[in-house]
Amino acid sequence: MAKVELEQVIKAYGNLEVIHGVDLQFEHGEFVVFVGPSGCGKSTLLRMIAGLEEITRGELRIDGRRVNEVPAARRGTAMVFQSYALYPHKTVRENMAFGLKMARTPRDEINARVRDAAGTLVIDELLERKPRELSGGQRQRVAIGRAIVREPKVFLLDEPLSNLDAALRGQMRLELSRLHERIDATMIHVTHDQVEAMTLAERIVVLRDGRVEQVGTPRELYLHPANRFVAGFLGSPPMNFLDSRVVTSGDGWIECLAPGDLRLRVGVVRDPGVDGGGVVLGIRPEDLRLGRRDHGVVVSGRVVHMEYLGSVLYVHAECASEDGPTWRLVLMTKPDTRLQAGQSVEVTIDARTCHVFDGAGVSVTAFSRGEDSTTG
Amino acid sequence: MTITAHDSGALTGAKGGIRRHAFEYALLAPSILIVLAVIFYPIIYAIDISVHETEFLEKRAFVGPKHYLEFFGSALGWRIIWNSLVLVVGSLLLTVPIGMGLALLINMKIRLRASFRTILILPWVISQVITAMLWSWIANPQFGPARLVTDAFDMLPIDFFGGIDTAMASLIVVNVWRTFPFAMLLLLAALQTVPRELLEAAEADGAPAWHRFWEVTFPLIRPTVMVVTIMLSLSYFNHIDLPLVLTGGGPLNETMILALSAYEQAFEFNKIGYGSAISIIVFIVNMLLSLVYIRLLRSERHV
Amino acid sequence: MTAGAGARIARVLKNITVYGTLLLACAVSLFPILWGLATSLKTDRAVALFPPQWLPDPATLDNYREVFPAIGGYMLNSALVAFVTIVLTLIVAAHGAYAAARGDFPFKRALLFIILATMMIPGVAILVPLYVVASKLNLFNTFTVLVVIYSTWMIPMALWLLRGFFETIPSDLEDAAIMDGCSRMGVFYRVSVPLVVPGFTAVAIVVFIFVWNEFILALSMTSSEEKRLVTVGIYYYITAYGIEWGKLMAAVCLALVPIIGGFLLLQKGFIQGMTAGSTRG
Incomplete structure (x- = not known):
């Protein structure tokens, strides 16, 4: 059993604080992914849990026990590094056995555990080789093997897939998921790749500048981003944002004026601010409809660019109001839609699919689809 | 803000109190202590001895700068300084151009390049004592091959290392033989960093070879030339083995240089105080040359 | 045409x-x-022929037979002193180099400067005090004093060279060792040291050449015949019995065998090392 709790965890180098009071709780056996742009502190946070980085203030508990001062090897954690960090002078077997040897595990048991792990990862054939004789994918498996022989309660992965090519990465993603089902450990995975985060995670922690932006299931985060950053970070192509102005507001709704004199009436959980205050409307590309539809307002524009992905087509349209500046919308449509660059199109925006972010970027959207947003 | 986790890990450590870094200090302590004990303490001791009267190994009365004044007040002192200068400058004037010439040749697309290089480096791996032995035998006035040369000119056999007129020149020749490979290797390494396109562009412009060298190659390798010059100067200035075995500083102090004189005064005449004073002069010259060297390395980095 | x-x-x-x-x-x-x-x-x-005979006729190994017993002993002495010096230098310098490569601590620059600045102090400048101290400590005419001084002269160079090697070790590797349960010392011995073996070889080569070729300290610090290093042994051939050139050259050739042989075998390491260690006068 391994419940991981972080309470007001702070990391500072001298006067420079890089992690600002993080509170997180993970249940036993959860697959958690830390995601965020580079420099957001996700690796630092992981290394603090691992014991490679001192915790400046705050408390880290594993299974209820404070482990701030417990050496890395005795926290019941194991780590897979981005560079794999296999010992070049040791064979695969020695690499996998090293941690157990350091823990004075009896030799028979070491052998048995290495054999099991090697079997699980299908690297039995490689045990006597040195890391330099292995391919990238094989090294990756060995690095995972080295972690699992230690039977950790918490399994830490620091961007383990980023050195692999795309095809291998997809395969390893599946294997990691399967591994998670098989081993009895909480997994914490760090990545900057949102696809990896969405596909692997049971829960995603989005980080920015050393703070937690939002925690939730991939679905929660995608459908109900708590703020503009999360909304823009998850999803590709990213959400369209329209700088708008509140013109009237009522009980649980506001009417906004978006570029191009679009008037949209959207539901809000609270009034985002004073009359005439700026808000940002966000619409996912897949929520925009090509052509004139029921429900929603219509905006006309010109096709400037198309991305054909086989299963879908992304259309970049440039819209202009009579005297205002131009702005762009990206929308997703069926791949067999016939369009040409330069062609005029009409796009329908359905106010029910709009997200609303207040002046500080916090979501005030009231969702009618039943799910509650979880903010972190 | 772009602090990533890798910037400072548990091992690279953050700045903090001295006590937190006991690990690093413990690792570094043996190196520090041993150089303090075996190099720094002796140099201070040497300064101390140099301002005292001495009797065998014992320090006697404090005499201040007496030994220094004695050295700089004597004709022999100035003679020794002059000799050191002649040896250093004379050896440099031959070694650097020869090393440069050979480096240029080896840097060309030639056959057997590696073999040429290997053979040309050989003189440099041989100790000064053995070098001195080999050359004394070559220059042996009775049976040495050098006599073939004097015979060819119908001259009387010459004792090259023992003759007043020839000793210094002969010492310089051997010095050049011993050190040209060092100059050649360092300059060769520098030449290999000169981009071929630059030289090819100059060639396409019709610049003759010597012009290409002075206008393109030399400016680029000048820092290395300076480094080589300083390192060789230090080597020529500090060596004792070669002159001690070849000429012993003779004949009549004709090849006596500072380093050898310091050794001779202390170990052969048992004038430890006086010898120490001379070795401190050697030390000061080393410091000055080293400072020039450090400054060179710094300015090179800024270019 | x-x-x-x-x-x-x-x-x-x-x-x-x-x-x-x-x-x-x-x-x-x-x-x-x-x-x-x-x-x-x-x-x-x-x-003793003039004009000289270029190729020996008859060729004989008599000179070698005669000088070998003595020179062989000196060569063994040199090899022994070189070996112990290499070990001591590596032990001391490797630890220091690791701190220099990995640590970030107060006074680091100053401490490293102290070590490196010693490269500016030529051996000849401290010969007298070393001799006096060695005599007073009853270390005169011992291999111990030679080993200690040679090691000290080589440590700054070795530290500098090894620091470069340690710096190439990815920090992930050392983090992995910590996760595997190593202490910081354990990381050093079990992971970092095995990875810089090429650096150790380079240092060993430099130190060997230096000790094998060194003369003036060995001459000043020893007095008895059984403590002579090879250069000193050869030097005494001149003064001992006038000069018997055949025997002297046999001794010289024997002394050259390890150096030239080693050079031909490990040319790259030699060149690297000699360039690094060339400033010690």
Whole structure:
């Protein structure tokens, strides 16, 4: 059993604080992914849990026990590094056995555990080789093997897939998921790749500048981003944002004026601010409809660019109001839609699919689809 | 803000109190202590001895700068300084151009390049004592091959290392033989960093070879030339083995240089105080040359 | 056509100059060594011939037979001192180099400067005090004093060189070792040290050449025959019995075997190392 709790965890180098009071709780056996742009502190946070980085203030508990001062090897954690960090002078077997040897595990048991792990990862054939004789994918498996022989309660992965090519990465993603089902450990995975985060995670922690932006299931985060950053970070192509102005507001709704004199009436959980205050409307590309539809307002524009992905087509349209500046919308449509660059199109925006972010970027959207947003 | 986790890990450590870094200090302590004990303490001791009267190994009365004044007040002192200068400058004037010439040749697309290089480096791996032995035998006035040369000119056999007129020149020749490979290797390494396109562009412009060298190659390798010059100067200035075995500083102090004189005064005449004073002069010259060297390395980095 | 022929002649002339110069330089490099080798194989009578006999006739190993017992002993002494010096230098410098490469601590620059600044102090400047101190500590005429001083002279160079090697070790690797349960010392011994073996080899080569070729300290710090290093042993041949050139050259050739042999085998390491260690006067 391994419940991981972080309470007001702070990391500072001298006067420079890089992690600002993080509170997180993970249940036993959860697959958690830390995601965020580079420099957001996700690796630092992981290394603090691992014991490679001192915790400046705050408390880290594993299974209820404070482990701030417990050496890395005795926290019941194991780590897979981005560079794999296999010992070049040791064979695969020695690499996998090293941690157990350091823990004075009896030799028979070491052998048995290495054999099991090697079997699980299908690297039995490689045990006597040195890391330099292995391919990238094989090294990756060995690095995972080295972690699992230690039977950790918490399994830490620091961007383990980023050195692999795309095809291998997809395969390893599946294997990691399967591994998670098989081993009895909480997994914490760090990545900057949102696809990896969405596909692997049971829960995603989005980080920015050393703070937690939002925690939730991939679905929660995608459908109900708590703020503009999360909304823009998850999803590709990213959400369209329209700088708008509140013109009237009522009980649980506001009417906004978006570029191009679009008037949209959207539901809000609270009034985002004073009359005439700026808000940002966000619409996912897949929520925009090509052509004139029921429900929603219509905006006309010109096709400037198309991305054909086989299963879908992304259309970049440039819209202009009579005297205002131009702005762009990206929308997703069926791949067999016939369009040409330069062609005029009409796009329908359905106010029910709009997200609303207040002046500080916090979501005030009231969702009618039943799910509650979880903010972190 | 772009602090990533890798910037400072548990091992690279953050700045903090001295006590937190006991690990690093413990690792570094043996190196520090041993150089303090075996190099720094002796140099201070040497300064101390140099301002005292001495009797065998014992320090006697404090005499201040007496030994220094004695050295700089004597004709022999100035003679020794002059000799050191002649040896250093004379050896440099031959070694650097020869090393440069050979480096240029080896840097060309030639056959057997590696073999040429290997053979040309050989003189440099041989100790000064053995070098001195080999050359004394070559220059042996009775049976040495050098006599073939004097015979060819119908001259009387010459004792090259023992003759007043020839000793210094002969010492310089051997010095050049011993050190040209060092100059050649360092300059060769520098030449290999000169981009071929630059030289090819100059060639396409019709610049003759010597012009290409002075206008393109030399400016680029000048820092290395300076480094080589300083390192060789230090080597020529500090060596004792070669002159001690070849000429012993003779004949009549004709090849006596500072380093050898310091050794001779202390170990052969048992004038430890006086010898120490001379070795401190050697030390000061080393410091000055080293400072020039450090400054060179710094300015090179800024270019 | 004539232009082509002219170019060809120019090329041939250029080749003659280039190869001619190189061959001449090689001849100059090799001549003293080969002349010594030829002499060492001659009989005493043949040594004292003028004009000189270029190839020994008859060739004999008598000189070698005669000098080997003594020179062999000196060579063993040199090898022993070199070996212990290498070990001591590596132990001390590797620890220091690791701190220099991995640590970030107060006064680091100053402490490293102290170590490196010693490269500016030539051996000759401290010969007298070393001699005095060695005498007072009853270390005169021991290998111990030679080993300690040689090691100290080599440590700054070794520290500098090894620091570069340690810096190439990815920090992830050391983090992995910590996760595997190593202490910081454990990381150093079990992971970092095995990875810088090439650096150790480079240092070992430099130190070996230095000790094998060193003369003046070995001369000043020893007095008895059984403590002579090879350079000192050879030096005493001159003064001992007038000069018997055949025997002297045999001794010289024996002393050259490890150096030239090692050089031919490990040329790259030699060049690297000698360039690094060349400033010690």
